[in-house]
Amino acid sequence: MNDNFDLAKIAAALEGLEETIIFKLIDRAQFRHNPTVYEKGRSGFTGTHNQSLFSLRIRFQEKMDAQFGRFCLPEERPFCTRLPASRRDLAIAPTGLALDNPDVVNLGPKILAAYLDLVPLICRHGEDGHYGSSVEHDVYAVQAIARRIHYGSLYVAESKYRSDRKKYEDMMRAHDAAGVLSLLTRREIEERIIARIREKVTMTQARVNRTTRHVVDPDVILTFYRDTIIPLTKEGEVLYLLNRRASEKAVL
Amino acid sequence: MNDNFDLAKIAAALEGLEETIIFKLIDRAQFRHNPTVYEKGRSGFTGTHNQSLFSLRIRFQEKMDAQFGRFCLPEERPFCTRLPASRRDLAIAPTGLALDNPDVVNLGPKILAAYLDLVPLICRHGEDGHYGSSVEHDVYAVQAIARRIHYGSLYVAESKYRSDRKKYEDMMRAHDAAGVLSLLTRREIEERIIARIREKVTMTQARVNRTTRHVVDPDVILTFYRDTIIPLTKEGEVLYLLNRRASEKAVL
Numbered sequence: 001m002n003d004n005f006d007l008a009k010i011a012a013a014l015e016g017l018e019e020t021i022i023f024k025l026i027d028r029a030q031f032r033h034n035p036t037v038y039e040k041g042r043s044g045f046t047g048t049h050n051q052s053l054f055s056l057r058i059r060f061q062e063k064m065d066a067q068f069g070r071f072c073l074p075e076e077r078p079f080c081t082r083l084p085a086s087r088r089d090l091a092i093a094p095t096g097l098a099l100d101n102p103d104v105v106n107l108g109p110k111i112l113a114a115y116l117d118l119v120p121l122i123c124r125h126g127e128d129g130h131y132g133s134s135v136e137h138d139v140y141a142v143q144a145i146a147r148r149i150h151y152g153s154l155y156v157a158e159s160k161y162r163s164d165r166k167k168y169e170d171m172m173r174a175h176d177a178a179g180v181l182s183l184l185t186r187r188e189i190e191e192r193i194i195a196r197i198r199e200k201v202t203m204t205q206a207r208v209n210r211t212t213r214h215v216v217d218p219d220v221i222l223t224f225y226r227d228t229i230i231p232l233t234k235e236g237e238v239l240y241l242l243n244r245r246a247s248e249k250a251v252l
Numbered sequence: 253m254n255d256n257f258d259l260a261k262i263a264a265a266l267e268g269l270e271e272t273i274i275f276k277l278i279d280r281a282q283f284r285h286n287p288t289v290y291e292k293g294r295s296g297f298t299g300t301h302n303q304s305l306f307s308l309r310i311r312f313q314e315k316m317d318a319q320f321g322r323f324c325l326p327e328e329r330p331f332c333t334r335l336p337a338s339r340r341d342l343a344i345a346p347t348g349l350a351l352d353n354p355d356v357v358n359l360g361p362k363i364l365a366a367y368l369d370l371v372p373l374i375c376r377h378g379e380d381g382h383y384g385s386s387v388e389h390d391v392y393a394v395q396a397i398a399r400r401i402h403y404g405s406l407y408v409a410e411s412k413y414r415s416d417r418k419k420y421e422d423m424m425r426a427h428d429a430a431g432v433l434s435l436l437t438r439r440e441i442e443e444r445i446i447a448r449i450r451e452k453v454t455m456t457q458a459r460v461n462r463t464t465r466h467v468v469d470p471d472v473i474l475t476f477y478r479d480t481i482i483p484l485t486k487e488g489e490v491l492y493l494l495n496r497r498a499s500e501k502a503v504l
Binding site: 012013015016019020023024026027030043044045046047053057060061064065067068069070087088089090132135136140199200203204206207208209211212213 | 264265267268271272275276278279282295296297298299305309312313316317319320321322339340341342384387388392451452455456458459460461463464465
């Protein structure tokens with residue numbers, strides 16, 4: 001039996017990604033904001049036109065990742081387009097997701113915009129010149145966030161759909177996005193996640209030596225979860241359901 | 253004045269890297285050992301011969317990093333050879349290190365061998381098929397470890413040298429590696445680092461949900477610090493001092 005859609009298992013996987021996201025954000029915050037790395041035309045990179053060091057780094061990273069087959073997984077949606085094909089011979093088991101094109105659920109542009117707003121809130125302001133390290137950790141962080149959002153979007157949505165087919169199908173047929181959003185929202189689960197994030201960020205940094213490490217305010221990461229990660233995951237769930245194949249035959 | 257060699261500041265930077273190494277090892281440990289990724293000829297990667305997925309990933313990563321100028325910094329020593337030139341226009345301030353060739357202090361092969369022995373101790377055994385994620389996190393971890401070792405090797409050594417020139421110079425002239433090693437060893441500092449690592453690994457995971465995250469034994473990371481990171485840093489310090497330019501003119 002395919003247990004990809006056991007909601008308890010999906011929730012556990014999502015919960016396990018929380019530490020990964022927190023670790024990557026805290027590591028990024030060890031460097032200053034370094035706004036230069038986000039400015040177009042200031043990458044100092046030869047042979048490029050009017051790009052930022054950050055956008056160059058993402059493109060290089062995703063070109064590498066694409067060759068390693070990362071985007072063959074439906075929950076790994078790239079930020080860039082026109083990426084090379086996978087060079088790996090991957091044996092990916094059918095997921096059971098019923099979507100013709102996984103890029104229908106790609107929240108990359110919104111994730112990037114929200115992340116760039118987050119950086120000055122977790123980092124000390126100004127410049128320390130560690131541009132290479134900053135964008136390297138930006139990419140780690142933003143990829144971990146995107147994986148959480150897209151994994152949740154796809155698997156939570158399909159799981160909820162399977163547990164209540166009739167109700168969802170009526171709304172999906174009517175293209176009732178607001179109705180779907182309301183049906184899949186579980187306020188008490190969201191509150192539990194948010195409380196857990198505060199606790200995890202606090203505990204992770206509880207005994208940090210503040211002369212050697214910059215400490216990130218738990219409220220900032222909590223707010224990012226509440227106002228970005230959770231809403232974008234739900235937006236992805238709605239996108240998935242409104243684009244779900246009517247056929248029972250899973251295509252991914 | 254150049255304060256690159258203020259030993260308290262160097263120690264603080266090294267201490268700050270501890271969390272980064274711990275975070276990256278714990279994130280790697282969320283995937284199983286996946287020994288397949290370290291086996292030659294089993295990468296499933298087209299157009300390659302007899303390499304492992306791990307060694308391919310390091311090479312791709314370092315080819316990217318080289319173009320971003322990573323290895324222009326003396327403390328960033330690559331694992332691979334024949335890497336492309338930097339495409340970034342980097343304004344790197346003189347470091348004050350007195351070495352003709354930074355690759356004299358490159359402990360990459362020893363770091364890799366020790367890391368590959370560590371992986372089965374932090375991860376659950378067997379395979380989960382997450383090969384791409386495993387090697388991605390391997391590269392993050394091994395790069396963070398290498399940065400700590402090489403940064404310590406270069407800057408601690410030069411700092412100690414400057415604080416006791418006469419004694420070091422006598423030994424350096426005599427190529428007395430054992431004498432240099434003994435002179436730069438501070439057993440009580442090492443003990444303090446090791447105690448701190450245990451505390452940090454424990455605290456970082458203190459409230460982890462063990463059904464969603466794999467917990468890494470603090471003793472394993474402590475042992476890796478004691479038996480690998482600290483000795484290789486000292487080995488690098490000795491290499492630095494035995495190859496240090498006699499001239500006062502710093503060349504890096």
